[in-house]
Amino acid sequence: MRLTICDFTKTFDRTTVIKDMNLVVEDGEMLALLGPSGCGKSTTLFAVAGIHRVDGGAILFGKRDVSHLPSQKRNVGVVFQNYALYPHMTVFDNIAFPLTIRREGKADIDRKVRAIAELAHIGDLLARRPSQLSGGQQQRVALARALVRQPDVLLLDEPLANLDARLRLEMRSEIRRIQMETGITSILVTHDQVEAMSMCDRIAIMDQGAIRQVATPSEMYRQPASRFVAGFLGNPPIVFLDGEVTGDGGFASRGVSLPLPGRLRHLEAGRPISLGIRPEHVGTSGGARVSGQVVFVEPQGRETLFDIELEGGAILRSIQPAGDDARVGDRVDWAVDSDRLLVFDRHGNAV
Amino acid sequence: MRRTLSLWPLALLLALASAPIAIMYLFLLVDTVTNAPPGSAIPNALTLAHWRFLVDPRVTGDVWRPTVTTLLFTASIVAIVLVVSSTGGYALSRLNVPFRRFLLAGVLVMHAFPLVTLIIGVFLVLQFVGLYNTLTGVILVKAALMLPFGIWIMKGFYDTVPWEIEMAGVQDGASRFTVWRRLVLPQVKPGLFALALFAAIDAWGEYMLPRILAPSSDFQVLSTYLNAVSDPDSTTYNFNLFKSVGLFYMLPILALYAIFRERLTNIFGGGTKG
Numbered sequence: 001m002r003l004t005i006c007d008f009t010k011t012f013d014r015t016t017v018i019k020d021m022n023l024v025v026e027d028g029e030m031l032a033l034l035g036p037s038g039c040g041k042s043t044t045l046f047a048v049a050g051i052h053r054v055d056g057g058a059i060l061f062g063k064r065d066v067s068h069l070p071s072q073k074r075n076v077g078v079v080f081q082n083y084a085l086y087p088h089m090t091v092f093d094n095i096a097f098p099l100t101i102r103r104e105g106k107a108d109i110d111r112k113v114r115a116i117a118e119l120a121h122i123g124d125l126l127a128r129r130p131s132q133l134s135g136g137q138q139q140r141v142a143l144a145r146a147l148v149r150q151p152d153v154l155l156l157d158e159p160l161a162n163l164d165a166r167l168r169l170e171m172r173s174e175i176r177r178i179q180m181e182t183g184i185t186s187i188l189v190t191h192d193q194v195e196a197m198s199m200c201d202r203i204a205i206m207d208q209g210a211i212r213q214v215a216t217p218s219e220m221y222r223q224p225a226s227r228f229v230a231g232f233l234g235n236p237p238i239v240f241l242d243g244e245v246t247g248d249g250g251f252a253s254r255g256v257s258l259p260l261p262g263r264l265r266h267l268e269a270g271r272p273i274s275l276g277i278r279p280e281h282v283g284t285s286g287g288a289r290v291s292g293q294v295v296f297v298e299p300q301g302r303e304t305l306f307d308i309e310l311e312g313g314a315i316l317r318s319i320q321p322a323g324d325d326a327r328v329g330d331r332v333d334w335a336v337d338s339d340r341l342l343v344f345d346r347h348g349n350a351v
Numbered sequence: 352m353r354r355t356l357s358l359w360p361l362a363l364l365l366a367l368a369s370a371p372i373a374i375m376y377l378f379l380l381v382d383t384v385t386n387a388p389p390g391s392a393i394p395n396a397l398t399l400a401h402w403r404f405l406v407d408p409r410v411t412g413d414v415w416r417p418t419v420t421t422l423l424f425t426a427s428i429v430a431i432v433l434v435v436s437s438t439g440g441y442a443l444s445r446l447n448v449p450f451r452r453f454l455l456a457g458v459l460v461m462h463a464f465p466l467v468t469l470i471i472g473v474f475l476v477l478q479f480v481g482l483y484n485t486l487t488g489v490i491l492v493k494a495a496l497m498l499p500f501g502i503w504i505m506k507g508f509y510d511t512v513p514w515e516i517e518m519a520g521v522q523d524g525a526s527r528f529t530v531w532r533r534l535v536l537p538q539v540k541p542g543l544f545a546l547a548l549f550a551a552i553d554a555w556g557e558y559m560l561p562r563i564l565a566p567s568s569d570f571q572v573l574s575t576y577l578n579a580v581s582d583p584d585s586t587t588y589n590f591n592l593f594k595s596v597g598l599f600y601m602l603p604i605l606a607l608y609a610i611f612r613e614r615l616t617n618i619f620g621g622g623t624k625g
């Protein structure tokens with residue numbers, strides 16, 4: 001079911017946390033709500049769930065306006081960050097709880113619980129208590145409980161934050177698999193960009209209560225709409241150089257000069273811009289060159305991260321397949337893929 | 352080995368310190384089933400005569416009526432305290448009730464007042480509503496005096512239940528009341544349990560309030576009954592009989608402790624078992 005958030009505004013005690021937010025999640029899509037801490041992700045999610053009252057605007061499930069419906073009537077499945085399992089009930093009773101509230105028949109409940117438990121691979125844990133489960137298993141139970149009554153919308157608030165690294169990887173693909181098999185429209189709240197990119201069809205980036213850009217993961221990575229988005233996505237992060245356009249369609253700043261990407265050669269000279277250079281575009285291939293001194297080396301196993309200081313004092317970052325070619329103090333002269341450079345104007349918008 | 356050795360002096364000290372109490376209780380028990388010659392503490396004859404009061408109302412008056420009254424008194428107080436504390440504590444813990452801080456502080460201040468400072472006010476109120484000299488009046492006052500403690504205890508227990516559990520319940524379609532009853536209440540059960548026990552013990556032992564607030568009424572609770580038995584000027588005065596009645600009075604509390612010892616130590620130790 002398609003979810004529409006229309007001019008949504010939320011105010012806590014006179015401070016407006018979210019103002020006129022618009023967002024559409026298509027039917028069956030999984031959308032990531034990504035943003036730094038405190039930007040209003042959970043607030044948005046809880047407004048969709050009906051936990052927070054909507055102070056302005058509307059929330060629509062399909063064509064149905066649910067803005068003023070209580071949570072109980074919205075049919076939303078929520079997975080909380082700490083799973084919020086009912087500790088005094090068995091796994092079976094946990095998953096069956098939404099169905100017993102609806103007073104469904106015993107046989108029906110039994111069948112549905114077993115089916116969803118099978119899907120979440122917890123069929124053999126049904127008799128246990130939540131405290132007897134591992135974090136990953138609790139996560140699956142929470143997911144099963146949210147899905148068992150076939151909600152119109154599934155909301156996940158940082159579902160992986162409490163898991164260790166290996167489990168996180170496993171549950172990442174598991175959640176996605178279960179979401180795709182059930183085809184339920186979902187919103188995943190996270191501040192982990194890898195989760196957002198790997199699990200979701202599209203990403204909505206939020207900052208200070210506003211959506212900055214909505215796009216597919218690869219589009220957002222290659223064509224960020226603003227300096228904020230470019231800086232938020234990518235690990236190791238992008239480097240920005242502030243400077244201005246030179247007469248010959250290039251860029252100059254503190255002793256660095258680089259050609260602009262082909263499509264931007266026409267910019268008028270003297271215009272102040274900033275250049276975003278991703279670490280993977282510095283190093284082995286590309287048309288332009290920079291030279292400087294290696295000031296920092298960080299081996300990461302498969303790849304190695306370098307910081308190089310250019311003549312004017314600017315620092316560029318480069319990530320390259322591991323090798324032992326450069327050490328701290330070495331002078332290097334590396335290629336820059338100038339066609340992939342990102343250009344932003346004074347206000348931080350992409351040019 | 353080392354540990355047990357080093358515990359010896361401590362155990363000895365504790366044994367010595369509690370010896371007077373232990374001996375007193377021992378004599379209490381022994382004296383109720385024996386007779387001793389005048390001037391001696393050492394019994395010389397076994398007898399069940401001191402327990403005759405259980406079947407023969409001529410000894411000290413009927414003991415079963417006060418017993419039933421005390422049971423009723425205790426049960427009502429426990430019920431009132433549980434109902435009000437479990438709902439009031441929840442409200443104070445979760446709901447954005449107006450003047451929440453003020454209420455919380457007020458509840459604490461109430462608890463800080465000793466009974467005597469309140470008794471005149473309580474007396475006047477009871478007179479006014481016509482509950483002076485009635486069992487209902489005493490029950491209400493006793494329960495009310497316990498409530499601040501009960502509400503605070505329950506608020507503390509509710510505070511430990513994660514907010515998300517309630518939200519999950521609401522998302523699952525349950526009404527706020529169902530959420531409270533089926534999801535929250537089971538998790539504060541240890542608190543309710545402890546509170547019920549405290550209230551029961553406290554109410555069972557209550558002596559002052561029935562004396563002061565219902566001095567001339569036709570009901571007696573066991574504590575006032577015991578007081579009557581212990582009156583040395585009465586015609587039926589007999590110290591061993593007094594001890595028997597006292598033991599009879601203690602038995603339910605001892606039983607409660609014996610049955611729930613495990614749970615009680617759990618609660619006092621603040622232990623949640625995983």
Ligand SMILES: Nc1ncnc2c1ncn2[C@@H]1O[C@H](COP(=O)(O)OP(=O)(O)OP(=O)(O)O)[C@@H](O)[C@H]1O
Pocket residue numbers: 012013017035036037038039040041042043044191
């Ligand atoms: N109940 C509340 N009362 C007042 N302010 C609140 C309340 N809930 C959230 N806020 C404020 O709203 C803003 C957004 O909070 P929100 O919880 O949505 O952030 P978030 O994006 O989920 O952050 P995180 O990643 O840390 O969970 C924050 O500045 C927060 O202080």
Ligand SMILES: [Mg+2]
Pocket residue numbers: 041042043
């Ligand atoms: Mg949050």
